Amino acid sequence: MVLDKLGDSLKRTLSKITNSLFVDEKLINELIKDIQRALLHADVNVKLVFELTKKIKERALNEKLPAALSKKEQIINIVYGELVNFLGEEERPIKTDHKPTILMLVGLFGNGKTTTCGKLAKYYTKRGSKTALIQLDVHRPAAYEQLSQIGKQINVDVFGEPGGGDALEIYKKYQEKLNKYDLIIVDTAGRDALSDDLITELESLNDYITPHEVLLIMGADVGQTAMKQALGFKEAVNITGVIITKLDGTAKGGGALAACSVTGAPVRLIGVGEKLDDLEPYDPHGFVGRILGMGDIKALLDKAKNAISEEDAQDLGQKFLKGEFNLIDLYEQMQAIKKMGPLTKVMEMIPGMSQANIPKEIIEGQQGKIESWRYIMDSCTKEELEDPSIIHRDRAERIAKGSGCSISEVRDLLKHYKQSRKLMKAFKGKKMDNMGNVMKQMGGLMGKVRPR
Numbered sequence: 203m204v205l206d207k208l209g210d211s212l213k214r215t216l217s218k219i220t221n222s223l224f225v226d227e228k229l230i231n232e233l234i235k236d237i238q239r240a241l242l243h244a245d246v247n248v249k250l251v252f253e254l255t256k257k258i259k260e261r262a263l264n265e266k267l268p269a270a271l272s273k274k275e276q277i278i279n280i281v282y283g284e285l286v287n288f289l290g291e292e293e294r295p296i297k298t299d300h301k302p303t304i305l306m307l308v309g310l311f312g313n314g315k316t317t318t319c320g321k322l323a324k325y326y327t328k329r330g331s332k333t334a335l336i337q338l339d340v341h342r343p344a345a346y347e348q349l350s351q352i353g354k355q356i357n358v359d360v361f362g363e364p365g366g367g368d369a370l371e372i373y374k375k376y377q378e379k380l381n382k383y384d385l386i387i388v389d390t391a392g393r394d395a396l397s398d399d400l401i402t403e404l405e406s407l408n409d410y411i412t413p414h415e416v417l418l419i420m421g422a423d424v425g426q427t428a429m430k431q432a433l434g435f436k437e438a439v440n441i442t443g444v445i446i447t448k449l450d451g452t453a454k455g456g457g458a459l460a461a462c463s464v465t466g467a468p469v470r471l472i473g474v475g476e477k478l479d480d481l482e483p484y485d486p487h488g489f490v491g492r493i494l495g496m497g498d499i500k501a502l503l504d505k506a507k508n509a510i511s512e513e514d515a516q517d518l519g520q521k522f523l524k525g526e527f528n529l530i531d532l533y534e535q536m537q538a539i540k541k542m543g544p545l546t547k548v549m550e551m552i553p554g555m556s557q558a559n560i561p562k563e564i565i566e567g568q569q570g571k572i573e574s575w576r577y578i579m580d581s582c583t584k585e586e587l588e589d590p591s592i593i594h595r596d597r598a599e600r601i602a603k604g605s606g607c608s609i610s611e612v613r614d615l616l617k618h619y620k621q622s623r624k625l626m627k628a629f630k631g632k633k634m635d636n637m638g639n640v641m642k643q644m645g646g647l648m649g650k651v652r653p654r
Contacts, residue, residue, distance in 0.1 A: 208456050209493035211240035216278055216494065225273045230262045237281070244456030245425035250464065254288050285490045289459050293485040294443065294468040298331060298385055300414055306388040307445075308404055308435060309419035310395065314447040316345065318419050318473065319389045320352035321481040322445075325471075327358060331384040336376060337362030338369040338407065339391040349389060356478060359383075370406055388413065396431070401438045408439050417470065418444045420462075425454035429461035436467050447473035450480075529587040532619055533579045574607050575615045581605040590619055 215236040222229055234255045241251045261280045267273060296305070305322065309315045316339070323333045335353055337360065339345040346362040353360035361376040369391065380386050390407060393400045408416060418441045420431055428446075435441045444462045449455045449472050462469050469484040579587065581604035586593055593601070598612045605612075 208244040245454040246456045246460045286486045290463045290486040304386045304413040305415045306413035311392045313421040315419040323358045324356045333385045334383040335360045340366040396434045404439045416441045422449045422455035422458045425457035428458040432465040432467045443470035445471045577605040
């Protein structure tokens with residue numbers, strides 16, 4: 203999970219509120235100290251931490267209680283709201299309404315700039331943009347070859363010169379071809395530090411290309427020094443936003459997010475893993491909801507829409523309405539869930555799932571079980587997939603042998619199917635107007651998946 207240590211600390215802190223008999227100043231002081239400790243462990247700047255917790259304390263002690271909330275609910279709402287403001291306030295999406303839209307990526311060595319180019323290209327290609335990558339890092343050995351390999355993986359065109367040369371001349375050489383694309387992602391050179399020669403090169407590229415966005419790529423492991431980096435690049439090339447990478451692998455991510463927030467360089471997207479799919483828009487509301495265990499339904503639905511087409515979702519919705527559901531439908535549903543990413547990441551987006559305290563190893567075991575179920579379904583006949591009720595002992599033994607799985611795994615799948623079908627019958631006759639509702643129901647079904 204992203205910032206799981208910070209999230210665990212804050213969830214334990216809020217549980218003190220929910221489990222207390224009454225709320226007084228002593229409890230609020232304990233809450234403030236716990237929040238301070240959690241944020242300082244996440245490498246957030248001391249001054250910023252004390253400014254934040256001062257606001258939370260003042261509101262918790264002095265704000266009038268709304269009629270619709272209890273005191274406990276009010277305090278949790280205050281903590282949530284102040285953390286959202288602290289970590290960016292609102293989502294600042296990248297706009298791609300120009301043709302072509304040009305994104306220029308800048309940053310220091312080791313922050314994942316070239317990999318992020320690939321992640322961005324895949325992200326926007328999946329959303330219908332015809333995308334091209336161009337490598338203008340003429341100093342790092344094999345930079346063009348690395349970007350070309352990434353381009354092949356995601357089926358995106360890559361431009362550049364294997365032998366290096368002058369970065370601006372390379373861009374001019376391919377400019378006419380690039381103008382035929384919807385989106386151009388420009389990879390630039392990095393250095394160990396923001397040196398004069400790097401600034402000069404970036405300024406010349408920026409002046410000629412005039413990109414719509416200049417995005418600083420920064421690893422979350424830089425912690426509080428993110429502020430210095432962001433301010434330095436903002437002054438040098440007027441960056442319009444930040445993409446923070448490696449958020450899944452460091453405890454310092456809170457420091458990087460908070461530091462960027464106060465520089466006026468908004469965080470646009472976050473890298474949450476090593477795969478090319480592991481890039482998400484940064485929405486402070488959803489992000490704080492996730493680390494507090496409240497879920498992020500918006501991010502869940504965004505993943506769902508890219509895992510299953512609108513047409514397939516509507517078809518699945520019609521089957522829900524009729525109470526129809528067979529193993530083929532279950533198979534397609536499982537494939538859609540798989541496309542959404544690891545179950546651990548999907549489940550943290552489902553509101554309330556973190557309160558279930560399901561150990562990570564159990565969820566990962568469930569992911570493996572879904573894989574074995576796929577092999578079992580591949581060993582079924584069309585008749586068995588359409589009517590699983592005919593699968594008795596002899597058929598189950600044949601399916602187990604054909605799939606390389608055990609009889610108990612076949613029975614496990616059939617048991618899960620029966621539970622899913624029972625859930626589908628509950629939808630019969632109910633109206634589901636859009637894909638969002640369909641996928642919310644799918645989210646509910648995922649919550650019912652449990653190992654034996």
